[in-house]
Amino acid sequence: MTGRPHEDGELLLREIGAAWSKAQQDWHDDLSSQFDRAHWAPLAGESRSYLRALGECMELLAAAERETGY
Amino acid sequence: MADIHADIEALKEFADALGRYRHAQREVAEQGDYQVAATRASLEDKASQWRSLLARRKAELADCQRAAAMDTEGAGHGGCHAEAAAVREAEERLDSVRRWQQLVEEGASAFLGPSSRFRSVLDVDLPRTEQHLLAIIGGLEAARGVRGARP
Numbered sequence: 609m610t611g612r613p614h615e616d617g618e619l620l621l622r623e624i625g626a627a628w629s630k631a632q633q634d635w636h637d638d639l640s641s642q643f644d645r646a647h648w649a650p651l652a653g654e655s656r657s658y659l660r661a662l663g664e665c666m667e668l669l670a671a672a673e674r675e676t677g678y
Numbered sequence: 679m680a681d682i683h684a685d686i687e688a689l690k691e692f693a694d695a696l697g698r699y700r701h702a703q704r705e706v707a708e709q710g711d712y713q714v715a716a717t718r719a720s721l722e723d724k725a726s727q728w729r730s731l732l733a734r735r736k737a738e739l740a741d742c743q744r745a746a747a748m749d750t751e752g753a754g755h756g757g758c759h760a761e762a763a764a765v766r767e768a769e770e771r772l773d774s775v776r777r778w779q780q781l782v783e784e785g786a787s788a789f790l791g792p793s794s795r796f797r798s799v800l801d802v803d804l805p806r807t808e809q810h811l812l813a814i815i816g817g818l819e820a821a822r823g824v825r826g827a828r829p
Binding site: 613614616617620623624627628630631633634635636637639640643647650651654655657658660661662664665666668669671672673675676678 | 685695696702703705706707709710713714717720721724771775778779781782785788789791793795796799803807814
Protein backbone atom coordinates (compact mmCIF):
# COMPACT_ATOMS: atom_id res chain seq x y z
CA MET A 609 0.00 0.00 0.00
CA THR A 610 1.31 3.43 -0.99
CA GLY A 611 -1.03 5.59 1.09
CA ARG A 612 -2.66 6.58 -2.21
CA PRO A 613 -5.39 3.92 -2.44
CA HIS A 614 -6.56 4.87 -5.96
CA GLU A 615 -3.05 4.29 -7.28
CA ASP A 616 -2.85 0.95 -5.48
CA GLY A 617 -6.23 0.04 -6.94
CA GLU A 618 -5.22 1.04 -10.45
CA LEU A 619 -2.11 -1.12 -10.19
CA LEU A 620 -4.28 -4.06 -9.06
CA LEU A 621 -6.64 -3.48 -11.98
CA ARG A 622 -3.72 -3.46 -14.43
CA GLU A 623 -2.45 -6.69 -12.90
CA ILE A 624 -5.80 -8.47 -13.10
CA GLY A 625 -6.24 -7.15 -16.65
CA ALA A 626 -2.89 -8.67 -17.58
CA ALA A 627 -3.91 -11.92 -15.89
CA TRP A 628 -7.14 -11.98 -17.92
CA SER A 629 -5.25 -11.29 -21.15
CA LYS A 630 -2.89 -14.14 -20.34
CA ALA A 631 -5.80 -16.48 -19.57
CA GLN A 632 -7.49 -15.50 -22.83
CA GLN A 633 -4.41 -16.53 -24.77
CA ASP A 634 -5.12 -20.07 -23.61
CA TRP A 635 -8.90 -19.88 -23.65
CA HIS A 636 -10.59 -18.92 -26.86
CA ASP A 637 -13.93 -20.59 -27.28
CA ASP A 638 -17.57 -19.52 -26.88
CA LEU A 639 -17.38 -19.79 -23.11
CA SER A 640 -14.44 -17.42 -23.09
CA SER A 641 -16.38 -14.83 -25.08
CA GLN A 642 -19.39 -15.20 -22.80
CA PHE A 643 -17.22 -14.83 -19.72
CA ASP A 644 -15.59 -11.76 -21.18
CA ARG A 645 -18.94 -10.07 -21.89
CA ALA A 646 -20.88 -11.17 -18.83
CA HIS A 647 -18.20 -11.09 -16.14
CA TRP A 648 -14.92 -9.50 -17.10
CA ALA A 649 -16.21 -6.38 -18.87
CA PRO A 650 -18.61 -5.39 -16.02
CA LEU A 651 -15.91 -6.07 -13.42
CA ALA A 652 -13.35 -3.97 -15.26
CA GLY A 653 -15.90 -1.20 -15.90
CA GLU A 654 -17.07 -0.99 -12.29
CA SER A 655 -13.47 -1.10 -11.09
CA ARG A 656 -12.50 1.78 -13.40
CA SER A 657 -15.53 3.86 -12.34
CA TYR A 658 -14.80 3.30 -8.68
CA LEU A 659 -11.09 4.05 -8.97
CA ARG A 660 -11.80 7.25 -10.91
CA ALA A 661 -14.22 8.40 -8.19
CA LEU A 662 -11.75 7.36 -5.48
CA GLY A 663 -8.98 9.32 -7.18
CA GLU A 664 -11.15 12.44 -7.37
CA CYS A 665 -12.12 12.05 -3.73
CA MET A 666 -8.47 11.57 -2.64
CA GLU A 667 -7.47 14.71 -4.59
CA LEU A 668 -10.17 16.65 -2.79
CA LEU A 669 -9.06 15.36 0.61
CA ALA A 670 -5.43 16.23 -0.15
CA ALA A 671 -6.44 19.74 -1.23
CA ALA A 672 -8.52 20.18 1.94
CA GLU A 673 -5.57 19.20 4.14
CA ARG A 674 -3.16 21.34 2.13
CA GLU A 675 -5.36 24.46 2.05
CA THR A 676 -6.19 24.34 5.74
CA GLY A 677 -2.69 23.49 6.94
CA TYR A 678 -1.85 26.95 8.29
CA MET B 679 -20.58 -30.38 -26.94
CA ALA B 680 -18.91 -27.15 -28.10
CA ASP B 681 -15.24 -27.23 -28.97
CA ILE B 682 -13.06 -26.63 -25.94
CA HIS B 683 -9.96 -24.54 -26.41
CA ALA B 684 -8.74 -23.82 -22.92
CA ASP B 685 -5.70 -24.42 -20.82
CA ILE B 686 -7.23 -25.46 -17.51
CA GLU B 687 -4.17 -24.49 -15.51
CA ALA B 688 -4.25 -20.98 -17.02
CA LEU B 689 -7.91 -20.67 -15.99
CA LYS B 690 -7.12 -21.85 -12.47
CA GLU B 691 -4.39 -19.22 -12.24
CA PHE B 692 -6.86 -16.59 -13.35
CA ALA B 693 -9.45 -17.79 -10.80
CA ASP B 694 -6.79 -17.47 -8.09
CA ALA B 695 -5.90 -14.00 -9.39
CA LEU B 696 -9.56 -12.95 -9.13
CA GLY B 697 -9.61 -14.02 -5.49
CA ARG B 698 -6.48 -12.03 -4.74
CA TYR B 699 -7.92 -9.05 -6.62
CA ARG B 700 -11.09 -9.16 -4.50
CA HIS B 701 -9.15 -9.16 -1.23
CA ALA B 702 -6.68 -6.49 -2.30
CA GLN B 703 -9.35 -4.15 -3.69
CA ARG B 704 -11.32 -4.54 -0.49
CA GLU B 705 -8.26 -3.19 1.34
CA VAL B 706 -8.11 -0.33 -1.16
CA ALA B 707 -11.78 0.47 -0.49
CA GLU B 708 -11.21 0.35 3.26
CA GLN B 709 -8.19 2.61 2.93
CA GLY B 710 -10.28 5.06 0.89
CA ASP B 711 -13.05 5.09 3.51
CA TYR B 712 -10.45 5.53 6.25
CA GLN B 713 -8.94 8.55 4.52
CA VAL B 714 -12.34 10.20 4.15
CA ALA B 715 -12.96 9.67 7.87
CA ALA B 716 -9.46 10.88 8.78
CA THR B 717 -9.83 14.08 6.76
CA ARG B 718 -13.26 14.77 8.27
CA ALA B 719 -11.77 14.36 11.75
CA SER B 720 -8.76 16.50 10.88
CA LEU B 721 -10.95 19.33 9.54
CA GLU B 722 -13.22 19.17 12.59
CA ASP B 723 -10.13 19.37 14.80
CA LYS B 724 -8.86 22.41 12.87
CA ALA B 725 -12.27 24.08 13.05
CA SER B 726 -12.35 23.50 16.80
CA GLN B 727 -8.88 24.97 17.22
CA TRP B 728 -9.76 28.06 15.17
CA ARG B 729 -13.02 28.53 17.08
CA SER B 730 -11.09 28.50 20.36
CA LEU B 731 -8.45 30.81 19.00
CA LEU B 732 -11.09 33.17 17.62
CA ALA B 733 -12.81 33.34 21.01
CA ARG B 734 -9.49 34.05 22.75
CA ARG B 735 -8.51 36.71 20.22
CA LYS B 736 -11.92 38.37 20.50
CA ALA B 737 -11.47 38.51 24.26
CA GLU B 738 -8.01 40.03 23.80
CA LEU B 739 -9.45 42.60 21.42
CA ALA B 740 -12.21 43.45 23.89
CA ASP B 741 -9.62 43.83 26.68
CA CYS B 742 -7.56 46.08 24.44
CA GLN B 743 -10.59 48.20 23.51
CA ARG B 744 -11.54 48.56 27.18
CA ALA B 745 -7.99 49.61 28.01
CA ALA B 746 -8.05 52.09 25.15
CA ALA B 747 -11.36 53.52 26.37
CA MET B 748 -9.97 53.97 29.87
CA ASP B 749 -6.95 55.81 28.50
CA THR B 750 -8.89 59.06 28.37
CA GLU B 751 -5.94 61.20 27.58
CA GLY B 752 -4.99 58.94 24.67
CA ALA B 753 -1.32 59.26 25.34
CA GLY B 754 -0.27 55.83 26.51
CA HIS B 755 -2.33 53.40 24.38
CA GLY B 756 -1.05 52.29 21.03
CA GLY B 757 -4.42 51.16 19.64
CA CYS B 758 -5.82 47.69 18.97
CA HIS B 759 -4.86 47.19 15.32
CA ALA B 760 -2.83 44.04 15.98
CA GLU B 761 -5.62 42.47 18.05
CA ALA B 762 -8.22 43.35 15.41
CA ALA B 763 -6.02 41.85 12.67
CA ALA B 764 -5.59 38.68 14.73
CA VAL B 765 -9.38 38.38 15.06
CA ARG B 766 -9.84 38.86 11.31
CA GLU B 767 -7.22 36.20 10.59
CA ALA B 768 -8.93 33.69 12.89
CA GLU B 769 -12.33 34.46 11.32
CA GLU B 770 -10.97 33.99 7.79
CA ARG B 771 -9.24 30.74 8.63
CA LEU B 772 -12.27 29.36 10.43
CA ASP B 773 -14.41 30.30 7.41
CA SER B 774 -11.91 28.58 5.12
CA VAL B 775 -11.93 25.39 7.19
CA ARG B 776 -15.75 25.42 7.18
CA ARG B 777 -15.81 25.85 3.40
CA TRP B 778 -13.45 22.88 3.01
CA GLN B 779 -15.59 20.85 5.40
CA GLN B 780 -18.56 21.53 3.15
CA LEU B 781 -16.60 20.62 0.01
CA VAL B 782 -15.37 17.39 1.61
CA GLU B 783 -18.94 16.48 2.62
CA GLU B 784 -20.10 17.06 -0.96
CA GLY B 785 -17.19 15.02 -2.33
CA ALA B 786 -17.78 12.21 0.15
CA SER B 787 -21.45 12.20 -0.76
CA ALA B 788 -20.65 11.97 -4.48
CA PHE B 789 -18.21 9.15 -3.73
CA LEU B 790 -20.78 7.15 -1.80
CA GLY B 791 -22.56 5.80 -4.91
CA PRO B 792 -19.50 4.43 -6.74
CA SER B 793 -18.11 3.19 -3.43
CA SER B 794 -21.18 1.19 -2.47
CA ARG B 795 -21.50 -0.22 -6.02
CA PHE B 796 -17.89 -1.35 -5.92
CA ARG B 797 -18.40 -2.91 -2.47
CA SER B 798 -21.29 -4.83 -3.94
CA VAL B 799 -19.09 -5.95 -6.85
CA LEU B 800 -16.44 -7.16 -4.41
CA ASP B 801 -18.83 -8.79 -1.95
CA VAL B 802 -21.46 -10.23 -4.28
CA ASP B 803 -20.63 -10.14 -8.00
CA LEU B 804 -16.98 -11.11 -7.89
CA PRO B 805 -17.49 -14.19 -5.68
CA ARG B 806 -20.20 -15.28 -8.13
CA THR B 807 -17.80 -14.71 -11.01
CA GLU B 808 -15.19 -16.81 -9.26
CA GLN B 809 -17.74 -19.56 -8.63
CA HIS B 810 -18.83 -19.40 -12.26
CA LEU B 811 -15.24 -19.70 -13.43
CA LEU B 812 -14.60 -22.61 -11.08
CA ALA B 813 -17.73 -24.30 -12.45
CA ILE B 814 -16.40 -23.79 -15.99
CA ILE B 815 -13.07 -25.26 -14.93
CA GLY B 816 -14.88 -28.19 -13.33
CA GLY B 817 -16.85 -28.72 -16.50
CA LEU B 818 -13.73 -28.59 -18.63
CA GLU B 819 -11.97 -31.07 -16.38
CA ALA B 820 -14.96 -33.39 -16.49
CA ALA B 821 -15.16 -33.12 -20.28
CA ARG B 822 -11.45 -33.74 -20.65
CA GLY B 823 -11.78 -36.71 -18.31
CA VAL B 824 -14.61 -38.18 -20.39
CA ARG B 825 -12.74 -37.59 -23.62
CA GLY B 826 -9.56 -38.99 -22.12
CA ALA B 827 -11.43 -42.17 -21.19
CA ARG B 828 -12.65 -42.68 -24.74
CA PRO B 829 -10.65 -45.11 -26.92
